[in-house]
Amino acid sequence: MDADGRVCVQDGMCWSWPLVSALVLCSLLSVGTVRTAPCQTCRRLTDSFIKGLERTANKNFGGGNTAWEEEKLAKYARSETRLLEIVEAVCDKSDFDCNRLLEQIEDQVETWWFHRQQEAPDLFQWLCIEELRLCCPPGHYGPECTECPSGPGGVCGGLGRCEGEGTRLGDGDCVCDPGYSGVLCQDCAHGYYREKSSNHTQPPCSACHHSCKKCTGPQDNKCLDCKPGWILHSNKCVDVDECGTELARCPSNTYCFNTDGSYECRGCDQACVGCMGSGPARCKKCARGFRLTGAKCLDIDECSERAIACPGLNEACINEEGSFRCECAEGFIRRDSICVENLPPKWTNSQLLT
Secondary structure, eight states, X not given: OOTTSOEEXXXXXXXXXXXXXXXXXXXXXXXXXXGGSOHHHHHHHHHHHHHHHHHTTTOOXXXXXXXXXXXXXXXXXXXXXXXXXXXXXXXXXXXXXHHHHHHHTHHHHHHIIIIITTTOOOHIIIIIIIISOOBOOTTEETTTTEEOOEXXXXXXXXXXXXXXXXXXXXXXXXEEOTTEESTTSOEEOTTEEEOOOSXXXXXXXXXXOTTEEEESSSSTTOEEEEOXXXXXXXXXXXXXXXXXXXXXXXXXXXXEEEETTEEEEEEOOTTBSSBSSSSGGGBSSBOTTEEEETTEEEEOOHHHHSTTSSOSTTXXXXXXXXXXEEEEOTTEEEETTEEEEOOOOOOOHHHHHO
16 A cells, blocks of 8 residues: 555555455456456346446445435445445456456446446446447447448347347347358258248258158158168158168177167177177177187186186185186185184283283
């Protein structure tokens, strides 16, 4: 704080208004200029300011003699005290962009509060669009607030949004709603058709059958062109069975499973080495630990077929799908790769006395 009571946050940058506490100002470091602040930050700031107006609408100075204060200190509604209360709560402490912008526009905020409120009650319009030129009016975009492309129904025909609308950014191109395309979103996109209308209004675009790329109606027999994985036959898109052709490319130990408009490569059963379908009955060859029994690859029970599946002393054989394992028999535990009897520990006299 300098000799005049101003709060200084940088060399040569001091603030005279008492509306922002020194604690808040010291956390703000100005980067760039006001014009680099995005429209959304200004919108967020002004929206929060309006909420502050509503929050303090029924407040007063809070002293012991409100009538005297209103007479001598001017009305609370337009007072510096109320402005201070609002400004201190406008930005969250973690919102750096909002705090930075607030730091840079203190003169404009003061001007609007004390001199422009009545003639310009819309703070966002006056501050963000007209004064700071960070935003554009609805239906406009870009640095010069160029008018968005419009047609029947409004901006982008009412069937899309103008890229950058309301901001100083964007190229103004129409981003159409699903089902629509064209400069003004007046055409039906691929996979959609124009419904018939009994009046003079332009009917909406509706989705074709899921197999159609182009169509004249919603039924599967109204197709004009098909999506990949389908072939047109008598105005109907018929699924291509890639699994019955050379179109499918599946890695080893998988099989081809046909789906609508495509196919999937699914894993073979664990009993198989290569397969022609799901399950142990479609194996090309049985995997290790399995044997062809009838038409299926079934598990080999090594524990019953091998004379000594587990050669270790006091070991038991446990059969598993496609394999087996050796465990210590009941009452035994493994120590140093040997199954020994699981006996309780023996205590010496010295251990018992301690």
